[in-house]
Amino acid sequence: MNLLEIFKNLNFKIIEDKCFKKAVLMSAEDAFDFSSVVGSNYLINDNGISMKGRNEVFIHRSLFHNNSLIYSPGLYGRDVNLELQDENSGCLLKNKFPSIFKGQKKIIFIELKENERSNIENKIIKIILDKKLNPEDYILFKHRDLYKNLEPFLEWITFKFFEKKGYIFENQCPFFQQSFKYKNKSLTGGIPDISAFKLSSFQILYKYNILDEKKGILINKLPNLINFNLIKKIEKKPTTLKYELILGEVKTDVSYLNQAINQLTKYSKVELANRLYTIIPNCKNNNNNYFGEGFISKEKFFINESINKINVNKDNQKVDEDWLNNSIKLNLLGNLPFEELKRLIKKRHKMNKDSKIYSSHLLNYAVNSSVEEIMETIINYHGIH
């Protein structure tokens, strides 16, 4: 794989850089996606800051837990007394790291030697400062041997593919880990590397110009729509959309094909996903009639569909659609300042000014609000028309 060529083929500009010869130029918005999926650090301080792992709301899908919502702090946090706190809402992130949301960013590539430790941010920042440049304009993409440690990068390439097809994309998505009894069998799960989905509620997000048939979004960006000015109310004819779920297992080399197939087989047994893919750069044919392939050829990403369709259980999908909607709603709430969110939660629960708010109140607020209601609250608060 030639990394620079892959970026070029995804329509990113390769520029000359005073410090690192070549860099990939990205808008702040694209750079946010890149950091969120790959985990590459913005060089804002000595250890760097990435956007990865900042919007967790659920650990597992409710389908596998008798429809219960297995919430986890992440996007929102808590204090020692369990009271709800802001941890990673879009409003807080912009306040803490304003430079992330401004201008353009340069992705630089550093190949680490075999026994070199990867915590090199400080060293790189010094190189940039020596040339009197601003480290905050840079994102550091570290890699080793090209066929190792590149799974998150491959997840990002997969995201760029599904983004153009109007999906919400998530890497390392919640599923289930413990056993799940289904059709008299005890099944075990895992954490799918990638997930892309569509829901009937997307037509609401179309109305606010967040999504359309050819414009998807990374789930990590949903709490940050306001930071990238991505909300605009538009006239849009209602579209009929239905639930669709895609899951994939990413491996860096065809030698791991069996592992990927085994994982996908586990995911298929719960009859939830409509399509499943192995995503392996050098595997055009996974020799499996039920799972499609994502692969790289001539530094471009392609998808082959499977020959046969897999079974889906519509009832399972219905439960999952509800759960995904809750995930979307919680993420969207990140576009509101925390004080405003607390005010809304208190009002909804008829609590007085001094009442304490816990995660259960946040969750209950999201469950009992529609996507449209939350979108209207956001645009009204920010004065968007």
Add this chain to the structure above:
Amino acid sequence: MAYTSDFRLKNLVKEIHQEVISELKKNKLNNFPTLRIFDESNEDSILFEKGGLTFTYPNSNIKFGSNDAAWIYKNKPIIVVEGTFGTERGQFGDGQLNRFSHSAGVAINGFMGLTLIPFRGESFSKDGKQFSNIDEKIKIKYATIHKGFILGALSISQKEKGNFLVVDIYNKKLIVKLIIESVKEKIGEKNKLNQIISECFKLMKNEILGFRYADSSNQFLNKIFNDKKKLLSKFSRYYTHNFVALTTSEKRDGHGLFGKNLIESYLCGDNKYYSIFIRLDKNDIDKLKKRNQKEFSFLSKSKHINIRCFDDLNFSDNEIKKKIKEIKNINLFQNRQNDLMKEIKKQFISGKIRLKY
């Protein structure tokens, strides 16, 4: 691949570091510690002296569990951190002990190990408590930090060169103070490190008020005899791990076993600590030793732990002996044997099951 909670922890630690630096600057101190932290956890398991975050048992190559980050000054660790959100991710009991060896290893090597964990967690669960006016899909089980974990940490701090502190991950103010005072101490500035450490110990002790270790455990043995009816120990345990549980990657429960043995070998005081594996025979033990299974290597080499197996036991009740043989290879998670476990404990304590030597 790292879990989302690993990233969350590392993001929180990085933010704490920034607060430490800005506080030190405010105090006009310009000697800053560095934070050793990696984006992906695979580098955590490299030895500290080779740039990683893991320590070994002194004079051996047996690794303790790896840590998540370390504050370092002049290449020496000031504070080494291990963090977990287990109490808010469905870890209610002994599972928490899996992490015990991480900070223990730091303290045993003479440095300050700090475990960060929510002391009280809300784990959302299908079996949890439902609240009025809250949707029925939202149910919570409350989990608290394992009191044995804290007791073990206090005991290690007393007996070893280094301290093993446990602080609520959400008590950011205390964590920042602890790091700042540690830095001040290292650079020879006037500091309140001892005061802050005492504050940490006080909070830890508050969590275990009235706690009696292993009171309700079916496998903890407060009496164990030999064939001559001599009381050998008042602090031992029998374990139900079988060969598969210790060697199969899916079932491997070595982490928990390591943690529990490590804690109990510190809590046993003057007692000899026997670790009795009722579902392993001599042949299994030999095979485990040959395989160099990490956690088992530690147990067999530790001078504080005395391993015994089924072949080392004498039974007055042949029926029990037969039953133990019968469950040697079954999955105890799927086929719970609570009544049998209670009976085994009873027979150990009454001397009906005895150690041969």
